[in-house]
Amino acid sequence: MTPTPPPPAELSAERLNTVYQGDCRDLFALLPDNSVDLVLTDPPYKDYQSNRPVAHEKVTAISMATFDLEGFIHESERVLKPGSHFYCWCDHLSFPAIFEAIQARTRNVSARQAATRLKYKNCLIWVKNNHGSGDLAGNYAPQHELVIYASKGRTRPLLSGRRPSNVFFERDDQGRISFYSKVSNYRFQHGTSKPLAILERMIEASAKHGEIVLDPYGGSLSTAEAAMRRGCRYIMGELDADHCRRGVERLEQVRDELLAEGYRPEVLDGPRYHVLQAAPPPQERHHSLNAQERRRLEEARAAKASRASDNPEPAPTFLPDFLKGE
Numbered sequence: 001m002t003p004t005p006p007p008p009a010e011l012s013a014e015r016l017n018t019v020y021q022g023d024c025r026d027l028f029a030l031l032p033d034n035s036v037d038l039v040l041t042d043p044p045y046k047d048y049q050s051n052r053p054v055a056h057e058k059v060t061a062i063s064m065a066t067f068d069l070e071g072f073i074h075e076s077e078r079v080l081k082p083g084s085h086f087y088c089w090c091d092h093l094s095f096p097a098i099f100e101a102i103q104a105r106t107r108n109v110s111a112r113q114a115a116t117r118l119k120y121k122n123c124l125i126w127v128k129n130n131h132g133s134g135d136l137a138g139n140y141a142p143q144h145e146l147v148i149y150a151s152k153g154r155t156r157p158l159l160s161g162r163r164p165s166n167v168f169f170e171r172d173d174q175g176r177i178s179f180y181s182k183v184s185n186y187r188f189q190h191g192t193s194k195p196l197a198i199l200e201r202m203i204e205a206s207a208k209h210g211e212i213v214l215d216p217y218g219g220s221l222s223t224a225e226a227a228m229r230r231g232c233r234y235i236m237g238e239l240d241a242d243h244c245r246r247g248v249e250r251l252e253q254v255r256d257e258l259l260a261e262g263y264r265p266e267v268l269d270g271p272r273y274h275v276l277q278a279a280p281p282p283q284e285r286h287h288s289l290n291a292q293e294r295r296r297l298e299e300a301r302a303a304k305a306s307r308a309s310d311n312p313e314p315a316p317t318f319l320p321d322f323l324k325g326e
């Protein structure tokens, strides 16, 4: 017998079309179970420390220490509505760890539990129209990035009519194929902005108009722009205050442009901006939460403790150091 999925939860209006500046673990704590329609994100999967100039500044160094892979997978799964889709950008080095963290969710569990867990579906590929530098010593030049595509339990169908290819490309009237270019670091003053056209294609395939897209590692906030352009609402997290400030200014401009074009104003409400409290020690933090948030925190701790006792093995040895979490 197919288990009945839990009812979706309503998110309060002030959470929607909001950019949360701070650690996304604190953003997840604000979101109820089964409340978002799509997770589309791009966590800090490699060392972005770079000296490349960005509009006469340096690209901001991103601390790998803030990426808690297991917590991110678990929280994404919790907040997604049943059947909803999950996209996570990665590369060939981070793919194995993220894939394994997802596979582990449905290993040795009952059908009832599997219906509430992330299930790996496919690997999507962005072929760039020019390659990066990477390891120059006797190596092939890197010219692609990957996206892990998964769903929570039984997958709802893709919305983009025909069955899309897992490689992103465009074909013109003469049948000629072209790929999507990299986004210049100068464009949004961010080192790893993803092409808007690809983000829009993923949203178009996985969220209906008015539905809610969550990107906890928002960067330049391109996912929010793509969501607006596809008639969806968004919830964004981003640690860096400068990225948030520039991103919010950009979303205001996009909103005005779309309103002038006659888009539905209720979907374009915002952007709102909210600074998350830096996570204080657990005891103090406990007191500043409301009853519902405190209950969720306690449940999350109990789930973490039960995961640790169910699965005492150490992290797989192939995991690169920067992905081993805290």
Ligand SMILES: C[S@@+](CC[C@H](N)C(=O)[O-])C[C@H]1O[C@@H](n2cnc3c(N)ncnc32)[C@H](O)[C@@H]1O
Pocket (backbone or CB within 6 Å): 022, 023, 024, 025, 041, 042, 043, 044, 045, 062, 063, 066, 067, 190, 192, 193, 194, 216, 217, 218, 219, 220, 221, 222, 223, 237, 238, 239, 240, 243
């Ligand atoms: C790969 S970038 C995302 C780029 C984004 N997809 C875009 O198109 O601009 C990852 C982002 O995650 C942010 N980040 C890192 N740790 C974080 C955390 N714990 N909570 C929220 N954001 C975080 C970094 O500041 C960085 O901007």
